[in-house]
Amino acid sequence: MDVNLETTLDKEIIEFIAACMQREHPRSYLISVLGKVQEKYGYLSRQHMHAVAHIMRIPTSRVYGVATFYHFFRLRPRGKHQISICMGTACFVKGADRVLEAFKSELGIDIGETTKDGIFSLDNTRCLGVCGLAPVVTINNQVYSQVTPQQVPELINKTLGR
Amino acid sequence: MGKILDAFMAVKKRLLDDAANTLSSAPIIIQVGSATCENAAGAQEVRREFEKLLLASGRADIFIKQTGCTGRCSREPIVGVYLPDQFPIKYEKVTVEKVQQIFQQHILGGQPVVPLILDKKTSRMYSWVVTFASLSTVETDSASRWNEKFKEHLKIHGVPEETIRSFIGGCLGLYPAGKEGNKVGMLVFPEKVVYEFGTEEDLARIIQSHFKDRKTLTSMQAEIDPLIKRFITLYGDVAFFNKQTRLTLRNSGIIDPESLKDYVANDGFEALARVLENGQPQAVIQAVILSGLRGRGGAGFPTGSKWQSAVDNPDPVKYVVCNADEGDPGAYMDRSTLEGDPFSIIHGMALGAFAIGASKGYIYVRAEYPLAIRRLEYAIRQCEDAGLLGKNILGSDFSFEIELRLGAGAFVCGEETALMLSITGRRGQPMIRPPYPTERGLWGHPTVINNVETWSNIPVIIRHGAEWFARIGTEKSKGTKVFALAGKIVNSGLVEVPMGTTLREIIYDIGGGVEKGRTLKAVQTGGPSGGCIPADLIDTPVDYDSLAAVGSIMGSGGMIVLDDEDCMVAMAKFFLEFTQDESCGKCVPCREGTLRMLEILERITAGQGMPEDLDKLERLGNLIKKTSLCGLGQSAPNPVLSALRYFRSEFEAHVLEKCCPTRKCSKLIRYEINPEKCIGCTLCARQCPVNCIEGTARKPHLVIQERCIKCGNCFAACKFEAVDRV
Ligand SMILES: Cc1cc2nc3c(=O)[nH]c(=O)nc-3n(C[C@H](O)[C@H](O)[C@H](O)COP(=O)(O)O)c2cc1C
Ligand code: SF4
Ligand code: SF4
Ligand code: SF4
Ligand code: FES
Numbered sequence: 001m002d003v004n005l006e007t008t009l010d011k012e013i014i015e016f017i018a019a020c021m022q023r024e025h026p027r028s029y030l031i032s033v034l035g036k037v038q039e040k041y042g043y044l045s046r047q048h049m050h051a052v053a054h055i056m057r058i059p060t061s062r063v064y065g066v067a068t069f070y071h072f073f074r075l076r077p078r079g080k081h082q083i084s085i086c087m088g089t090a091c092f093v094k095g096a097d098r099v100l101e102a103f104k105s106e107l108g109i110d111i112g113e114t115t116k117d118g119i120f121s122l123d124n125t126r127c128l129g130v131c132g133l134a135p136v137v138t139i140n141n142q143v144y145s146q147v148t149p150q151q152v153p154e155l156i157n158k159t160l161g162r
Numbered sequence: 163m164g165k166i167l168d169a170f171m172a173v174k175k176r177l178l179d180d181a182a183n184t185l186s187s188a189p190i191i192i193q194v195g196s197a198t199c200e201n202a203a204g205a206q207e208v209r210r211e212f213e214k215l216l217l218a219s220g221r222a223d224i225f226i227k228q229t230g231c232t233g234r235c236s237r238e239p240i241v242g243v244y245l246p247d248q249f250p251i252k253y254e255k256v257t258v259e260k261v262q263q264i265f266q267q268h269i270l271g272g273q274p275v276v277p278l279i280l281d282k283k284t285s286r287m288y289s290w291v292v293t294f295a296s297l298s299t300v301e302t303d304s305a306s307r308w309n310e311k312f313k314e315h316l317k318i319h320g321v322p323e324e325t326i327r328s329f330i331g332g333c334l335g336l337y338p339a340g341k342e343g344n345k346v347g348m349l350v351f352p353e354k355v356v357y358e359f360g361t362e363e364d365l366a367r368i369i370q371s372h373f374k375d376r377k378t379l380t381s382m383q384a385e386i387d388p389l390i391k392r393f394i395t396l397y398g399d400v401a402f403f404n405k406q407t408r409l410t411l412r413n414s415g416i417i418d419p420e421s422l423k424d425y426v427a428n429d430g431f432e433a434l435a436r437v438l439e440n441g442q443p444q445a446v447i448q449a450v451i452l453s454g455l456r457g458r459g460g461a462g463f464p465t466g467s468k469w470q471s472a473v474d475n476p477d478p479v480k481y482v483v484c485n486a487d488e489g490d491p492g493a494y495m496d497r498s499t500l501e502g503d504p505f506s507i508i509h510g511m512a513l514g515a516f517a518i519g520a521s522k523g524y525i526y527v528r529a530e531y532p533l534a535i536r537r538l539e540y541a542i543r544q545c546e547d548a549g550l551l552g553k554n555i556l557g558s559d560f561s562f563e564i565e566l567r568l569g570a571g572a573f574v575c576g577e578e579t580a581l582m583l584s585i586t587g588r589r590g591q592p593m594i595r596p597p598y599p600t601e602r603g604l605w606g607h608p609t610v611i612n613n614v615e616t617w618s619n620i621p622v623i624i625r626h627g628a629e630w631f632a633r634i635g636t637e638k639s640k641g642t643k644v645f646a647l648a649g650k651i652v653n654s655g656l657v658e659v660p661m662g663t664t665l666r667e668i669i670y671d672i673g674g675g676v677e678k679g680r681t682l683k684a685v686q687t688g689g690p691s692g693g694c695i696p697a698d699l700i701d702t703p704v705d706y707d708s709l710a711a712v713g714s715i716m717g718s719g720g721m722i723v724l725d726d727e728d729c730m731v732a733m734a735k736f737f738l739e740f741t742q743d744e745s746c747g748k749c750v751p752c753r754e755g756t757l758r759m760l761e762i763l764e765r766i767t768a769g770q771g772m773p774e775d776l777d778k779l780e781r782l783g784n785l786i787k788k789t790s791l792c793g794l795g796q797s798a799p800n801p802v803l804s805a806l807r808y809f810r811s812e813f814e815a816h817v818l819e820k821c822c823p824t825r826k827c828s829k830l831i832r833y834e835i836n837p838e839k840c841i842g843c844t845l846c847a848r849q850c851p852v853n854c855i856e857g858t859a860r861k862p863h864l865v866i867q868e869r870c871i872k873c874g875n876c877f878a879a880c881k882f883e884a885v886d887r888v
Contacts, residue, residue: 025586025605027586027587028567028585028586028587029587030587031567031568031570031584031587032567032568034570035529035568035570062588065589066587066588066589069572069589069590069591069746070569070570070571070572070590071570071571071572072529072530072569072570072571073570087491088491088492089490089491089492089493089648089649089686089689089720089722089736089737090492090648090649090654090722092736093648093649093650093722093724093728093733094649098871098872098873098874101871101872101873102851102852102871102873105851105852105871106851106852125530126489126491126492126530127490127491127492127493127494127646128198128199128202128494129197129198129199129202129231129235129494129497129498129646130198130199130202130203130235131235131492131494131646131648131649131654132199132235132236132237132238132648132654132655133202133203133235133236134648134654136202143201143202143203145202145203148875149851149873149874149875150849150851150875150879152851153851
């Protein structure tokens with residue numbers, strides 16, 4: 001785990017880090033850097049975090065500390081299709097919890113998990129600002145509004161292109 | 163004019179000169195919303211369809227304009243059509259199919275498509291819509307008195323009352339600073355004329371001329387504030403906006419948020435230019451102090467005093483920060499402002515930076531708001547290009563730059579000390595205050611942190627004067643507040659009202675009342691830090707102190723309407739689950755205490771509550787409030803405590819009778835099929851997401867309880883009322 005660290009990351013990200021390091025308070029950009037890494041790879045692997053720590057000269061423990069503190073960062077790869085249920089207040093009031101239950105039982109996974117075949121992962125978000133259409137579910141950035149538990153199997157099939 | 167104002171006018175001229183498609187110069191405008199909510203509702207497809215048709219028509223005099231959210235979220239996507247010399251028309255819930263019709267019939271043919279018009283029921287049956295506006299909300303009496311007089315005079319003049327709908331509006335802000343007296347403002351649609359009068363004789367003259375002879379009585383016309391005038395001119399849907407006063411959202415839904423030109427054309431950056439010309443930072447602070455503005459991020463700290471304490475700090479390096487970490491899980495006011503009017507935030511921050519002597523600002527925005535981030539980045543770049551940000555702005559000594567920093571989904575980072583740590587790239591765990599950020603902030607330097615909405619009020623205060631601003635609202639809460647109205651409400655969306663407006667006005671007059679004609683049970687304000695207000699306190703005015711008095715808080719602006727089907731225990735548990743999950747774990751009372759409270763609530767909703775649990779919740783809650791390190795822990799018990807205060811009997815039902823009165827808590831209910839009533843139509847079995855209903859066609863069905871997830875589908879599906887919820 002030493003010489004190869006820099007090749008772990010994409011060139012674009014290395015350049016981004018280099019640019020950050022030129023600025024005032026370089027290490028304050030850690031969160032942005034991790035954001036870029038996640039944007040590129042979908043999640044933060046141990047190697048990624050190691051590499052970032054190495055290049056930015058920040059203790060790995062601190063990088064790991066930051067990565068685990070913020071909900072936005074994922075430490076495991078996500079499924080091919082991301083299903084995300086809004087659990088904001090308005091959606092909750094309109095029955096999002098029952099929609100969530102339906103997804104959980106249909107897919108056999110809990111929040112934050114990915115199906116064994118790597119096809120679906122299940123997440124929750126907070127208010128998307130479309131409370132008027134509550135409850136809302138986003139599947140791969142497509143927003144579905146006023147979702148009922150009945151529609152769950154249909155939505156899954158639709159995502160699979162069936 | 164001084165040299166800085168000259169420089170500004172030059173910038174303005176340059177921007178406006180190459181403006182081909184601003185509102186004023188374009189003959190026909192199609193306005194399509196483009197905020198996250200609008201896009202989710204399908205606005206992008208609608209826009210593309212318009213673009214297609216426009217291209218096909220070959221017309222060069224029609225323009226499509228994107229705007230932010232107007233707040234009518236339950237009716238989106240909304241499309242506005244502005245034909246020259248026509249009343250602006252807004253269409254609701256526009257789909258790709260409807261675009262064709264609107265384009266052919268209205269845009270090309272000039273005939274509005276009436277069945278698709280927004281709020282057609284409320285405003286379009288009348289020949290006129292008249293709004294009486296008082297001087298300020300503290301004093302709505304005079305407006306209602308005049309409204310009565312107006313009706314009397316209509317009778318006297320024989321104008322049929324049914325042709326006119328009249329309202330008492332909020333303070334429309336019709337009165338520029340310095341205007342006094344007992345006059346009242348009267349706004350008449352569709353002519354968009356504002357009259358101002360103080361005697362019955364004048365009223366009679368107006369009625370005779372306007373409503374009988376149908377001639378505008380120019381001698382009684384009021385000089386109105388350009389801000390308000392623009393709003394009046396651009397909005398067709400009167401009813402929804404009637405009790406609103408739009409300061410923060412003054413540009414949302416009106417200007418193109420990606421166009422500096424549009425912002426500048428609407429008075430943007432003029433306040434900054436004037437202030438720089440004047441060269442007196444202290445005057446700016448004085449104005450903010452006089453305006454009485456209090457922070458909109460939740461705590462309501464007086465903004466002017468905060469700034470003053472930063473100025474009093476001898477450290478020459480200072481920072482301003484915009485808190486755009488909007489964490490309340492049921493609210494989106496700030497996002498809407500960022501997406502709909504990013505320039506006003508930049509403008510406000512520049513004014514603040516000049517006032518306190520900062521040359522660097524940060525906007526801390528949630529990574530979950532990609533559209534807001536993109537718009538902000540773009541806005542900052544445009545300002546830099548135009549010389550409105552950067553070194554020596556407009557040739558003055560003032561230099562100011564803004565950097566965006568992204569939050570990464572931690573509610574606690576909205577707390578100011580945590581936010582600063584997060585900006586420096588650390589875990590956002592709050593620190594003990596004092597020292598306050600204005601004493602020791604970012605990188606040890608004094609820092610002023612304000613909320614998005616607070617910043618966006620600054621240009622208005624500077625532009626229109628502290629006195630003008632201080633007239634809106636109540637004695638101790640000045641100005642307006644934006645709320646994200648949601649839950650069981652007919653018109654969910656963003657509303658901006660003067661402080662002191664009652665919950666009743668917001669819910670019934672603006673929100674259209676409780677959905678499906680059900681009964682109001684409570685209103686939740688302040689999200690996870692706030693509390694519920696029961697229906698019998700619905701006449702509570704919304705201002706910082708009144709809300710605190712009933713055990714809730716103003717908070718950042720979430721407002722959730724609950725009806726008689728909502729379980730208050732489940733609601734309290736929902737919020738506590740959230741705060742428990744978001745507790746940063748630094749201090750014991752919050753980390754352990756909220757978990758214990760949650761365990762008790764879980765027990766109660768599962769039918770295993772013990773009689774002493776309620777007192778225990780109260781004791782624990784009060785202890786956590788008193789001993790937690792930061793605002794998260796200090797407010798986390800509020801939803802539970804306020805629910806206990808007003809709805810204790812509902813908790814008791816769960817604990818003593820093991821029953822959920824609203825049948826919401828799934829562990830306390832079961833779905834059973836009544837074999838007497840079931841005809842075996844199989845519908846429920848087909849609707850069950852987990853296939854736990856067994857039975858053959860035409861024979862009574864049975865729910866396998868072990869596998870049932872209590873989704874209620876069967877209950878909703880059965881047409882023979884054979885499914886019981888027990
Ligand atoms: C847990 C917690 C979350 C907060 N979240 C926010 C937020 O999302 N937005 C915000 O402006 N202020 C938030 N605040 C309040 C800030 O600490 C701070 O008071 C505010 O940004 C000051 O700005 P203002 O005076 O303009 O309101 C939060 C406070 C706490 C304790
Ligand atoms: S009160 Fe909660 S969020 Fe605040 S410091 Fe303590 S544990 Fe962290
Ligand atoms: S409540 Fe839902 S899961 Fe249970 S039987 Fe009915 S449809 Fe099936
Ligand atoms: S829907 Fe009603 S009637 Fe039909 S099988 Fe189910 S319980 Fe029986
Ligand atoms: S709570 Fe789900 S969109 Fe607002």
